[in-house]
Amino acid sequence: MHDIGPDRLQLPRFLPYRLATVSNRISRTIAQMYATRFDLTIPEWRVMAVLGDEPDLSASEVAERTAMDKVAVSRAVSRLLKRDRLERHFSKEDRRRSVLALSDKGKDIYRQIMPLALDYETQLKTRLSDEEEASLNRLLSKLEDLELENLGQKTE
Amino acid sequence: MHDIGPDRLQLPRFLPYRLATVSNRISRTIAQMYATRFDLTIPEWRVMAVLGDEPDLSASEVAERTAMDKVAVSRAVSRLLKRDRLERHFSKEDRRRSVLALSDKGKDIYRQIMPLALDYETQLKTRLSDEEEASLNRLLSKLEDLELENLGQKTE
DNA sequence: TTATTTTGGTTTCACATGAAACTGTTTCAA
DNA sequence: TTGAAACAGTTTCATGTGAAACCAAAATAA
Numbered sequence: 001m002h003d004i005g006p007d008r009l010q011l012p013r014f015l016p017y018r019l020a021t022v023s024n025r026i027s028r029t030i031a032q033m034y035a036t037r038f039d040l041t042i043p044e045w046r047v048m049a050v051l052g053d054e055p056d057l058s059a060s061e062v063a064e065r066t067a068m069d070k071v072a073v074s075r076a077v078s079r080l081l082k083r084d085r086l087e088r089h090f091s092k093e094d095r096r097r098s099v100l101a102l103s104d105k106g107k108d109i110y111r112q113i114m115p116l117a118l119d120y121e122t123q124l125k126t127r128l129s130d131e132e133e134a135s136l137n138r139l140l141s142k143l144e145d146l147e148l149e150n151l152g153q154k155t156e
Numbered sequence: 157m158h159d160i161g162p163d164r165l166q167l168p169r170f171l172p173y174r175l176a177t178v179s180n181r182i183s184r185t186i187a188q189m190y191a192t193r194f195d196l197t198i199p200e201w202r203v204m205a206v207l208g209d210e211p212d213l214s215a216s217e218v219a220e221r222t223a224m225d226k227v228a229v230s231r232a233v234s235r236l237l238k239r240d241r242l243e244r245h246f247s248k249e250d251r252r253r254s255v256l257a258l259s260d261k262g263k264d265i266y267r268q269i270m271p272l273a274l275d276y277e278t279q280l281k282t283r284l285s286d287e288e289e290a291s292l293n294r295l296l297s298k299l300e301d302l303e304l305e306n307l308g309q310k311t312e
Numbered sequence: 313t314t315a316t317t318t319t320g321g322t323t324t325c326a327c328a329t330g331a332a333a334c335t336g337t338t339t340c341a342a
Numbered sequence: 343t344t345g346a347a348a349c350a351g352t353t354t355c356a357t358g359t360g361a362a363a364c365c366a367a368a369a370t371a372a
Contacts, residue, residue: 021223022299023179067177096350135291143178252320
Protein backbone atom coordinates (compact mmCIF):
# COMPACT_ATOMS: atom_id res chain seq x y z
CA MET A 1 0.00 0.00 0.00
CA HIS A 2 1.88 3.01 -1.21
CA ASP A 3 1.24 6.72 -1.14
CA ILE A 4 -0.51 8.18 -4.13
CA GLY A 5 1.80 11.16 -4.12
CA PRO A 6 1.30 14.78 -3.26
CA ASP A 7 0.28 16.22 -6.61
CA ARG A 8 -3.24 15.01 -6.61
CA LEU A 9 -6.14 16.56 -4.88
CA GLN A 10 -8.91 14.20 -4.11
CA LEU A 11 -11.90 16.02 -2.81
CA PRO A 12 -13.11 13.33 -0.41
CA ARG A 13 -9.79 13.49 1.38
CA PHE A 14 -9.47 17.23 1.41
CA LEU A 15 -9.93 18.45 4.94
CA PRO A 16 -11.89 21.66 4.32
CA TYR A 17 -14.19 19.78 1.99
CA ARG A 18 -14.89 17.03 4.47
CA LEU A 19 -15.48 19.51 7.22
CA ALA A 20 -17.93 21.43 5.08
CA THR A 21 -19.94 18.41 3.98
CA VAL A 22 -20.13 16.83 7.42
CA SER A 23 -21.14 20.03 9.03
CA ASN A 24 -23.69 20.84 6.34
CA ARG A 25 -25.32 17.48 6.69
CA ILE A 26 -25.56 17.86 10.42
CA SER A 27 -26.93 21.39 10.09
CA ARG A 28 -29.54 20.28 7.60
CA THR A 29 -30.65 17.46 9.86
CA ILE A 30 -31.06 19.81 12.77
CA ALA A 31 -32.68 22.51 10.66
CA GLN A 32 -35.25 20.02 9.51
CA MET A 33 -35.92 18.92 13.06
CA TYR A 34 -36.54 22.49 14.19
CA ALA A 35 -38.50 23.43 11.11
CA THR A 36 -40.95 20.56 11.23
CA ARG A 37 -41.61 20.69 14.93
CA PHE A 38 -41.39 24.35 15.80
CA ASP A 39 -41.41 26.22 12.52
CA LEU A 40 -38.06 27.70 13.39
CA THR A 41 -35.00 28.39 11.28
CA ILE A 42 -31.47 27.91 12.52
CA PRO A 43 -30.76 31.65 12.84
CA GLU A 44 -33.98 32.01 14.82
CA TRP A 45 -33.03 29.13 17.03
CA ARG A 46 -29.59 30.57 17.64
CA VAL A 47 -31.06 33.84 18.77
CA MET A 48 -33.43 32.02 21.08
CA ALA A 49 -30.62 29.87 22.39
CA VAL A 50 -28.45 32.75 23.53
CA LEU A 51 -31.38 34.67 24.96
CA GLY A 52 -32.59 31.61 26.78
CA ASP A 53 -29.22 31.28 28.35
CA GLU A 54 -28.60 34.96 28.90
CA PRO A 55 -31.59 37.33 28.62
CA ASP A 56 -31.68 41.08 27.99
CA LEU A 57 -28.98 41.27 25.39
CA SER A 58 -28.95 43.85 22.63
CA ALA A 59 -29.07 42.79 19.00
CA SER A 60 -25.38 43.35 18.54
CA GLU A 61 -24.56 41.34 21.65
CA VAL A 62 -26.65 38.55 20.22
CA ALA A 63 -24.71 38.87 16.98
CA GLU A 64 -21.40 38.52 18.79
CA ARG A 65 -22.46 35.46 20.70
CA THR A 66 -24.00 33.67 17.73
CA ALA A 67 -21.35 34.54 15.15
CA MET A 68 -24.16 35.89 13.00
CA ASP A 69 -23.98 39.29 11.36
CA LYS A 70 -26.32 42.06 12.43
CA VAL A 71 -28.48 41.73 9.34
CA ALA A 72 -29.17 38.09 10.06
CA VAL A 73 -29.92 38.91 13.67
CA SER A 74 -32.25 41.70 12.68
CA ARG A 75 -34.21 39.42 10.39
CA ALA A 76 -34.38 36.57 12.87
CA VAL A 77 -35.49 38.94 15.61
CA SER A 78 -38.24 40.43 13.50
CA ARG A 79 -39.62 37.00 12.64
CA LEU A 80 -39.50 36.02 16.28
CA LEU A 81 -41.22 39.22 17.34
CA LYS A 82 -43.95 38.70 14.78
CA ARG A 83 -44.74 35.36 16.37
CA ASP A 84 -44.50 36.64 19.91
CA ARG A 85 -41.59 34.47 20.73
CA LEU A 86 -39.51 37.43 21.79
CA GLU A 87 -40.05 40.63 23.68
CA ARG A 88 -38.19 43.76 22.84
CA HIS A 89 -37.93 47.06 24.51
CA PHE A 90 -35.34 49.75 24.17
CA SER A 91 -32.75 50.93 26.61
CA LYS A 92 -33.61 54.08 28.56
CA GLU A 93 -30.03 55.32 28.44
CA ASP A 94 -29.51 54.66 24.75
CA ARG A 95 -32.68 54.58 22.75
CA ARG A 96 -30.99 52.96 19.79
CA ARG A 97 -30.15 49.92 21.79
CA SER A 98 -32.65 47.08 21.96
CA VAL A 99 -33.10 44.82 24.94
CA LEU A 100 -34.21 41.38 23.87
CA ALA A 101 -35.64 38.52 25.85
CA LEU A 102 -37.73 35.43 25.28
CA SER A 103 -41.45 35.87 25.82
CA ASP A 104 -43.35 33.24 27.80
CA LYS A 105 -44.17 31.54 24.54
CA GLY A 106 -40.52 31.72 23.59
CA LYS A 107 -39.41 30.28 26.89
CA ASP A 108 -41.83 27.47 26.42
CA ILE A 109 -40.38 26.59 23.05
CA TYR A 110 -36.89 26.97 24.41
CA ARG A 111 -37.61 24.48 27.15
CA GLN A 112 -38.93 22.02 24.60
CA ILE A 113 -36.08 22.32 22.16
CA MET A 114 -33.18 22.41 24.54
CA PRO A 115 -33.43 18.76 25.52
CA LEU A 116 -33.80 17.77 21.87
CA ALA A 117 -30.70 19.68 20.97
CA LEU A 118 -28.74 18.26 23.86
CA ASP A 119 -30.06 14.85 23.00
CA TYR A 120 -28.91 15.05 19.45
CA GLU A 121 -25.51 16.11 20.64
CA THR A 122 -25.45 13.24 23.09
CA GLN A 123 -26.30 10.80 20.34
CA LEU A 124 -23.37 12.08 18.34
CA LYS A 125 -21.13 11.92 21.36
CA THR A 126 -22.07 8.48 22.62
CA ARG A 127 -20.59 7.15 19.43
CA LEU A 128 -17.27 8.64 20.39
CA SER A 129 -14.92 7.37 23.01
CA ASP A 130 -13.95 9.70 25.80
CA GLU A 131 -10.63 10.60 24.30
CA GLU A 132 -12.16 10.99 20.89
CA GLU A 133 -14.54 13.51 22.32
CA ALA A 134 -11.74 15.25 24.15
CA SER A 135 -9.61 15.46 21.07
CA LEU A 136 -12.54 16.67 19.00
CA ASN A 137 -12.94 19.55 21.41
CA ARG A 138 -9.27 20.34 21.30
CA LEU A 139 -9.29 20.17 17.53
CA LEU A 140 -12.23 22.48 17.17
CA SER A 141 -10.60 24.98 19.49
CA LYS A 142 -7.46 24.82 17.46
CA LEU A 143 -9.24 25.29 14.17
CA GLU A 144 -11.16 28.20 15.66
CA ASP A 145 -7.93 29.85 16.73
CA LEU A 146 -6.24 29.15 13.43
CA GLU A 147 -8.88 30.86 11.43
CA LEU A 148 -8.72 33.87 13.70
CA GLU A 149 -5.04 34.23 12.98
CA ASN A 150 -6.12 34.28 9.37
CA LEU A 151 -4.33 31.68 7.32
CA GLY A 152 -5.73 32.96 4.05
CA GLN A 153 -4.23 36.38 4.53
CA LYS A 154 -2.68 36.85 1.10
CA THR A 155 -5.68 38.69 -0.28
CA GLU A 156 -3.63 41.84 -0.92
CA MET B 157 -14.71 24.21 39.77
CA HIS B 158 -18.02 22.47 39.45
CA ASP B 159 -20.17 21.44 36.55
CA ILE B 160 -22.74 23.91 35.37
CA GLY B 161 -25.31 21.16 35.04
CA PRO B 162 -27.05 19.60 32.08
CA ASP B 163 -30.04 21.90 31.73
CA ARG B 164 -28.27 24.73 30.05
CA LEU B 165 -27.38 24.97 26.44
CA GLN B 166 -24.52 27.25 25.71
CA LEU B 167 -24.12 27.75 22.03
CA PRO B 168 -20.32 28.07 22.02
CA ARG B 169 -20.05 24.64 23.56
CA PHE B 170 -22.67 22.99 21.43
CA LEU B 171 -20.96 20.59 19.05
CA PRO B 172 -23.07 21.11 15.92
CA TYR B 173 -22.81 24.86 16.36
CA ARG B 174 -19.05 24.79 16.70
CA LEU B 175 -18.70 22.52 13.72
CA ALA B 176 -20.85 24.82 11.64
CA THR B 177 -19.06 28.02 12.56
CA VAL B 178 -15.57 26.59 12.17
CA SER B 179 -16.38 25.05 8.86
CA ASN B 180 -18.13 28.17 7.59
CA ARG B 181 -15.20 30.33 8.46
CA ILE B 182 -12.82 28.02 6.67
CA SER B 183 -15.10 27.83 3.64
CA ARG B 184 -15.40 31.59 3.48
CA THR B 185 -11.63 32.00 3.64
CA ILE B 186 -11.15 29.56 0.81
CA ALA B 187 -14.00 30.97 -1.22
CA GLN B 188 -12.46 34.39 -0.99
CA MET B 189 -9.09 33.06 -2.06
CA TYR B 190 -10.58 31.43 -5.15
CA ALA B 191 -12.84 34.34 -5.95
CA THR B 192 -10.19 37.04 -5.85
CA ARG B 193 -7.56 35.13 -7.76
CA PHE B 194 -9.50 33.05 -10.23
CA ASP B 195 -13.02 34.39 -10.22
CA LEU B 196 -14.26 31.00 -9.18
CA THR B 197 -16.98 29.96 -6.75
CA ILE B 198 -16.70 26.95 -4.48
CA PRO B 199 -19.17 24.84 -6.49
CA GLU B 200 -17.22 25.67 -9.64
CA TRP B 201 -13.97 24.75 -7.97
CA ARG B 202 -15.39 21.47 -6.77
CA VAL B 203 -16.45 20.52 -10.26
CA MET B 204 -13.02 21.40 -11.57
CA ALA B 205 -11.36 19.48 -8.77
CA VAL B 206 -13.06 16.19 -9.54
CA LEU B 207 -12.62 16.58 -13.27
CA GLY B 208 -8.96 17.44 -12.85
CA ASP B 209 -8.51 14.27 -10.90
CA GLU B 210 -10.77 12.12 -13.02
CA PRO B 211 -11.82 13.45 -16.44
CA ASP B 212 -14.75 12.47 -18.64
CA LEU B 213 -17.36 12.17 -15.97
CA SER B 214 -21.02 12.86 -16.56
CA ALA B 215 -22.81 15.60 -14.63
CA SER B 216 -24.42 13.12 -12.30
CA GLU B 217 -21.12 11.41 -11.61
CA VAL B 218 -19.71 14.79 -10.75
CA ALA B 219 -22.66 15.33 -8.44
CA GLU B 220 -21.97 12.08 -6.63
CA ARG B 221 -18.32 12.81 -6.11
CA THR B 222 -18.80 16.38 -4.95
CA ALA B 223 -21.81 15.84 -2.71
CA MET B 224 -23.55 18.57 -4.68
CA ASP B 225 -27.03 18.16 -6.07
CA LYS B 226 -27.56 18.05 -9.80
CA VAL B 227 -28.97 21.57 -9.92
CA ALA B 228 -25.83 23.01 -8.41
CA VAL B 229 -23.69 20.97 -10.76
CA SER B 230 -25.69 22.11 -13.74
CA ARG B 231 -25.24 25.73 -12.81
CA ALA B 232 -21.55 25.41 -12.06
CA VAL B 233 -20.98 23.56 -15.32
CA SER B 234 -22.77 26.18 -17.36
CA ARG B 235 -20.72 28.97 -15.83
CA LEU B 236 -17.54 27.04 -16.48
CA LEU B 237 -18.53 26.34 -20.07
CA LYS B 238 -19.28 29.98 -20.66
CA ARG B 239 -15.73 30.82 -19.69
CA ASP B 240 -14.18 27.97 -21.63
CA ARG B 241 -12.86 26.28 -18.57
CA LEU B 242 -14.65 23.07 -19.39
CA GLU B 243 -15.38 21.06 -22.49
CA ARG B 244 -18.52 19.09 -22.89
CA HIS B 245 -19.65 16.65 -25.42
CA PHE B 246 -22.36 14.05 -25.23
CA SER B 247 -22.11 10.32 -25.11
CA LYS B 248 -22.66 8.50 -28.38
CA GLU B 249 -24.46 5.64 -26.67
CA ASP B 250 -26.71 7.81 -24.55
CA ARG B 251 -27.24 11.23 -25.97
CA ARG B 252 -28.61 12.60 -22.72
CA ARG B 253 -25.39 11.90 -20.95
CA SER B 254 -22.76 14.62 -20.90
CA VAL B 255 -19.05 13.93 -20.85
CA LEU B 256 -17.21 16.65 -19.04
CA ALA B 257 -13.53 17.49 -18.93
CA LEU B 258 -11.32 20.46 -18.21
CA SER B 259 -10.30 22.50 -21.23
CA ASP B 260 -6.68 23.58 -21.58
CA LYS B 261 -7.58 26.81 -19.87
CA GLY B 262 -9.29 24.81 -17.13
CA LYS B 263 -6.29 22.56 -16.70
CA ASP B 264 -4.11 25.58 -16.39
CA ILE B 265 -6.24 27.02 -13.60
CA TYR B 266 -6.43 23.62 -11.96
CA ARG B 267 -2.66 23.36 -11.89
CA GLN B 268 -2.45 26.77 -10.29
CA ILE B 269 -5.06 26.22 -7.64
CA MET B 270 -4.21 22.72 -6.58
CA PRO B 271 -1.00 23.65 -4.81
CA LEU B 272 -2.76 26.55 -3.09
CA ALA B 273 -5.46 24.24 -1.85
CA LEU B 274 -3.01 21.64 -0.69
CA ASP B 275 -0.95 24.37 0.89
CA TYR B 276 -3.84 25.71 2.85
CA GLU B 277 -4.61 22.24 4.07
CA THR B 278 -1.00 21.75 5.00
CA GLN B 279 -1.03 24.97 6.97
CA LEU B 280 -4.02 23.74 8.90
CA LYS B 281 -2.41 20.38 9.45
CA THR B 282 1.03 21.52 10.49
CA ARG B 283 -0.62 23.03 13.52
CA LEU B 284 -1.83 19.59 14.50
CA SER B 285 0.24 16.83 15.95
CA ASP B 286 0.29 13.52 14.13
CA GLU B 287 -2.18 11.88 16.42
CA GLU B 288 -4.39 14.92 16.36
CA GLU B 289 -4.52 14.68 12.62
CA ALA B 290 -5.19 10.97 12.77
CA SER B 291 -7.99 11.37 15.24
CA LEU B 292 -9.47 14.21 13.23
CA ASN B 293 -9.66 11.89 10.26
CA ARG B 294 -11.22 9.16 12.33
CA LEU B 295 -13.71 11.59 13.79
CA LEU B 296 -14.76 12.94 10.44
CA SER B 297 -15.27 9.44 9.13
CA LYS B 298 -17.36 8.63 12.14
CA LEU B 299 -19.48 11.74 11.83
CA GLU B 300 -19.95 11.03 8.13
CA ASP B 301 -21.16 7.52 8.93
CA LEU B 302 -23.38 8.70 11.74
CA GLU B 303 -25.25 11.11 9.59
CA LEU B 304 -25.79 8.44 6.97
CA GLU B 305 -27.46 6.24 9.52
CA ASN B 306 -29.68 9.23 10.10
CA LEU B 307 -29.78 10.29 13.70
CA GLY B 308 -32.54 12.79 13.14
CA GLN B 309 -34.95 10.19 11.91
CA LYS B 310 -38.02 11.17 13.91
CA THR B 311 -39.41 13.43 11.21
CA GLU B 312 -42.58 11.37 10.83
C1' DT C 313 -44.51 -0.95 -32.78
C1' DT C 314 -46.50 2.36 -29.47
C1' DA C 315 -47.54 3.79 -24.70
C1' DT C 316 -45.43 4.30 -19.95
C1' DT C 317 -41.90 5.03 -16.93
C1' DT C 318 -37.39 6.30 -15.80
C1' DT C 319 -33.37 9.01 -16.17
C1' DG C 320 -29.91 12.98 -17.31
C1' DG C 321 -29.99 17.48 -17.17
C1' DT C 322 -32.11 22.37 -17.27
C1' DT C 323 -35.27 25.97 -15.96
C1' DT C 324 -38.43 28.28 -12.97
C1' DC C 325 -40.12 29.95 -8.65
C1' DA C 326 -39.88 31.29 -4.08
C1' DC C 327 -37.05 32.27 -0.58
C1' DA C 328 -32.48 33.09 1.88
C1' DT C 329 -28.46 35.86 2.27
C1' DG C 330 -24.52 39.43 2.15
C1' DA C 331 -23.18 44.00 0.99
C1' DA C 332 -24.20 48.52 0.82
C1' DA C 333 -27.23 52.28 1.57
C1' DC C 334 -30.14 54.28 4.83
C1' DT C 335 -32.60 56.08 9.41
C1' DG C 336 -32.52 57.67 13.73
C1' DT C 337 -29.60 58.34 17.98
C1' DT C 338 -25.63 59.43 20.54
C1' DT C 339 -20.97 61.19 21.05
C1' DC C 340 -17.32 64.17 20.30
C1' DA C 341 -15.07 68.36 18.83
C1' DA C 342 -15.12 73.01 17.44
C1' DT D 343 -24.66 74.99 20.84
C1' DT D 344 -24.04 72.83 16.40
C1' DG D 345 -21.94 70.00 12.90
C1' DA D 346 -19.30 65.84 11.89
C1' DA D 347 -18.51 61.26 12.91
C1' DA D 348 -19.76 56.89 15.04
C1' DC D 349 -23.13 53.57 16.14
C1' DA D 350 -27.55 50.36 16.55
C1' DG D 351 -30.47 48.50 13.79
C1' DT D 352 -33.34 48.17 9.27
C1' DT D 353 -34.19 48.07 4.39
C1' DT D 354 -32.94 47.48 -0.32
C1' DC D 355 -30.77 45.26 -4.06
C1' DA D 356 -28.47 41.83 -6.46
C1' DT D 357 -27.19 37.26 -6.25
C1' DG D 358 -27.31 32.36 -4.66
C1' DT D 359 -29.85 28.23 -3.76
C1' DG D 360 -33.23 24.15 -3.14
C1' DA D 361 -37.47 22.15 -4.52
C1' DA D 362 -40.44 21.21 -7.90
C1' DA D 363 -41.71 21.39 -12.61
C1' DC D 364 -40.04 20.57 -16.87
C1' DC D 365 -37.82 18.67 -21.42
C1' DA D 366 -35.73 15.33 -24.16
C1' DA D 367 -33.76 10.74 -24.62
C1' DA D 368 -33.73 5.96 -23.28
C1' DA D 369 -35.51 1.80 -21.21
C1' DT D 370 -39.38 -1.03 -20.34
C1' DA D 371 -43.91 -2.96 -21.10
C1' DA D 372 -48.00 -3.77 -23.71
